[in-house]
Amino acid sequence: MELSSISAEDISTDGCIIKSDRTKRINKVSRDVEVDIELLYKAVPQLAKVFHIIDKIGEGTFSSVYLGEARMRDGRKEMFALKHLIPTSHPTRIAAELQCLTVAGGRENVMGVTYCFRREDHVVIVMPYMEHQAIVDIIGSLSFEEVRLYIYHLLKALKHIHQFGIIHRDIKPNNFLYNRHSQMYALVDFGLAQGTADTQLKLLKVDLTGLRKVPRPVFGERNLNSYAPSASSTKQAASKAELEKPNKVKDQSKRRHSSATWGPLPVRSQSCSQKAQRSVQQGLTCNCYLTDRVCNICMARKQQVAPRAGTPGFRAPEVLTKCPNQGTAIDVWSAGVILLSLLSGRYPFFKASDDLIALTQIMTIRGSKETIQAAKKFGKAVVCSRELPRQDLRTLCETLRGINPPNNKVTPVPVAGGDIDRCTIQDYAPTTRPAAAKHGLLKDGVGKTLPNHPEDLSSNKRKCSSLTDGLGWDRVPDEAYDLLDQLLDLNPFTRITADQALQHALFRDL
Incomplete structure (x- = not known):
C-alpha cells in the first residue's frame, strides 16, 4: 500500500497542518485536542507528510489514539488509527507490542499494523481504523443473538493469540471493537501483553514486568501492598x-x-x-x-513480584491474589466478565478500588467457599469473615434485567461487596488461620458495585420489559449460562480455554 503526500499548502514550515476547507472538521474538537495534535506533529514531523490528523479518539495510561486521514495514490482517502506511545515506554515493551500486532494481527478478529513511525523516543503505530460503537452506549439495546456473536468472535480472537503464546492481559469491551452495522470485530491494544512459557514470540520471552521507565499508576488504583509477604527495612x-x-x-x-x-x-x-x-x-x-x-x-518493605496489569473489574482471581504463575486463563476470565455484563445488562459489572474489594465482589457471585478452595489450588489462602452463598447465574442475570426467574419468584441480588465485611489473602500453607473480625469495611458505599442496581425490582421489570421484547432475552438458552459458569471458573487450571469454549453447545450452529 502506497500513500501520497498531503498537498503542500496544507503544511506549515514547522510541519503542522494549517487550517483550510479540507481541515475544518478539526474546528469541532476542543482546543486541548488541537494542542495535542499540534504537539504530535512537532514530535513526529514525518506524520504531516502522510496524514491529516482529524481528532483524538482515545486516551489510556500509556498511549493516546488519534484518527488520521491519508490520501492514497489512486486518489482514495482512507482512515487510520494512530497510536502514540508515551515517551517513557521501554523500547522492549514497544517492540513486543509491535511483534504481537505483526505476527498475530490482521486476521481472526485481531487488529493488524500498517506502519510505524519513530522519532527519538516518540513512537506512533499506525493501524486500520474501524468505526465502532461503545458497549456502554448500546448494551441496553443488544439482542441475545448479538451478544452470542460478540462473545463467539471474542473467543475466536483469544484462541488465535493464545496459539502464539500471547497473554493479552487487558481484555475488556473497550479493547474489543465492535461495529454493529457491519458485524465486524477487532481485538486491539497489546500494550500489556505477556508471553506464556512456550510463547513463539521472542520478545515476549523477556520479563516485561516493570519495564516502564517511570512508574505509573494503573487506572488510578491505589497500591496498598498490604497483602504481600515482605522483608524488613x-x-x-x-x-x-x-x-x-x-x-x-x-x-x-x-x-x-x-x-x-x-x-x-x-x-x-x-x-x-x-x-x-x-x-x-x-x-x-x-x-x-x-x-x-x-x-x-x-x-521499606518489598512488594511481592507478580503480574497484576489489567483493568479493575476484569482481573481474574489469580491476578487479584498475586499468583506468580499466570497464563492465558486470565484472558478467558475477563471474557467471562464481559459475558456476565452482557447477559445481565450491567456494565461495568464489577468496579473496585483495590484488589481485595474486587475479590470480595467476586465472592458475592461465585461463593466464598468456592473461592477459598480455588485459591488453595494456586497456593493462596483466602480468609473471609462470613460465608457467602454461590449465586445462580440465570437468576442473577434475569433479576438484573428485570425478568422474573422461571419459578416467578424474584431472588434479591446483593450489591457486590456492598455488605461483606472483609477478606484477606496469604500465600497458602496448611496451618490454622484466625478468622477475620467484622469491622464495617464497606461503609459509606465504598466498594459497592453493579451500578444502577434496581432497588425496586418490580418497577425495574416494567422499565426493562419494553427493551427485552423482541430481543430474545426471554428465551436465553441454558447453554449460555453453562458457558458463563465455565468461563468464570475460579480455578485457572480447570477453567475452560478459548479453543474449548468455541466448541461449546451455545455455538453449535456457528
Missing part, C-alpha cells in the same frame, strides 16, 4: 529471621492514604498470640498499625 536486615513471622501480622497494616480521603480500608485482625508476639518485639515491628499514616519500616 534495611536497618533491621540483621534481624531478618526474627522479623519474618511478625511480618505476616503487620503486613496488613500498610496504607498509602488516609482513611479520611479514601474511606475505610481493610484491616486484618490479630489473635491473642499474635498480639503478644507483637508486644514482645515492639522495637522490631512497625508502629503505624491501625493508624492513618505509614511508617518507614512499612515503606
Whole structure:
C-alpha cells in the first residue's frame, strides 16, 4: 500500500497542518485536542507528510489514539488509527507490542499494523481504523443473538493469540471493537501483553514486568501492598529471621492514604498470640498499625513480584491474589466478565478500588467457599469473615434485567461487596488461620458495585420489559449460562480455554 503526500499548502514550515476547507472538521474538537495534535506533529514531523490528523479518539495510561486521514495514490482517502506511545515506554515493551500486532494481527478478529513511525523516543503505530460503537452506549439495546456473536468472535480472537503464546492481559469491551452495522470485530491494544512459557514470540520471552521507565499508576488504583509477604527495612536486615513471622501480622497494616480521603480500608485482625508476639518485639515491628499514616519500616518493605496489569473489574482471581504463575486463563476470565455484563445488562459489572474489594465482589457471585478452595489450588489462602452463598447465574442475570426467574419468584441480588465485611489473602500453607473480625469495611458505599442496581425490582421489570421484547432475552438458552459458569471458573487450571469454549453447545450452529 502506497500513500501520497498531503498537498503542500496544507503544511506549515514547522510541519503542522494549517487550517483550510479540507481541515475544518478539526474546528469541532476542543482546543486541548488541537494542542495535542499540534504537539504530535512537532514530535513526529514525518506524520504531516502522510496524514491529516482529524481528532483524538482515545486516551489510556500509556498511549493516546488519534484518527488520521491519508490520501492514497489512486486518489482514495482512507482512515487510520494512530497510536502514540508515551515517551517513557521501554523500547522492549514497544517492540513486543509491535511483534504481537505483526505476527498475530490482521486476521481472526485481531487488529493488524500498517506502519510505524519513530522519532527519538516518540513512537506512533499506525493501524486500520474501524468505526465502532461503545458497549456502554448500546448494551441496553443488544439482542441475545448479538451478544452470542460478540462473545463467539471474542473467543475466536483469544484462541488465535493464545496459539502464539500471547497473554493479552487487558481484555475488556473497550479493547474489543465492535461495529454493529457491519458485524465486524477487532481485538486491539497489546500494550500489556505477556508471553506464556512456550510463547513463539521472542520478545515476549523477556520479563516485561516493570519495564516502564517511570512508574505509573494503573487506572488510578491505589497500591496498598498490604497483602504481600515482605522483608524488613534495611536497618533491621540483621534481624531478618526474627522479623519474618511478625511480618505476616503487620503486613496488613500498610496504607498509602488516609482513611479520611479514601474511606475505610481493610484491616486484618490479630489473635491473642499474635498480639503478644507483637508486644514482645515492639522495637522490631512497625508502629503505624491501625493508624492513618505509614511508617518507614512499612515503606521499606518489598512488594511481592507478580503480574497484576489489567483493568479493575476484569482481573481474574489469580491476578487479584498475586499468583506468580499466570497464563492465558486470565484472558478467558475477563471474557467471562464481559459475558456476565452482557447477559445481565450491567456494565461495568464489577468496579473496585483495590484488589481485595474486587475479590470480595467476586465472592458475592461465585461463593466464598468456592473461592477459598480455588485459591488453595494456586497456593493462596483466602480468609473471609462470613460465608457467602454461590449465586445462580440465570437468576442473577434475569433479576438484573428485570425478568422474573422461571419459578416467578424474584431472588434479591446483593450489591457486590456492598455488605461483606472483609477478606484477606496469604500465600497458602496448611496451618490454622484466625478468622477475620467484622469491622464495617464497606461503609459509606465504598466498594459497592453493579451500578444502577434496581432497588425496586418490580418497577425495574416494567422499565426493562419494553427493551427485552423482541430481543430474545426471554428465551436465553441454558447453554449460555453453562458457558458463563465455565468461563468464570475460579480455578485457572480447570477453567475452560478459548479453543474449548468455541466448541461449546451455545455455538453449535456457528
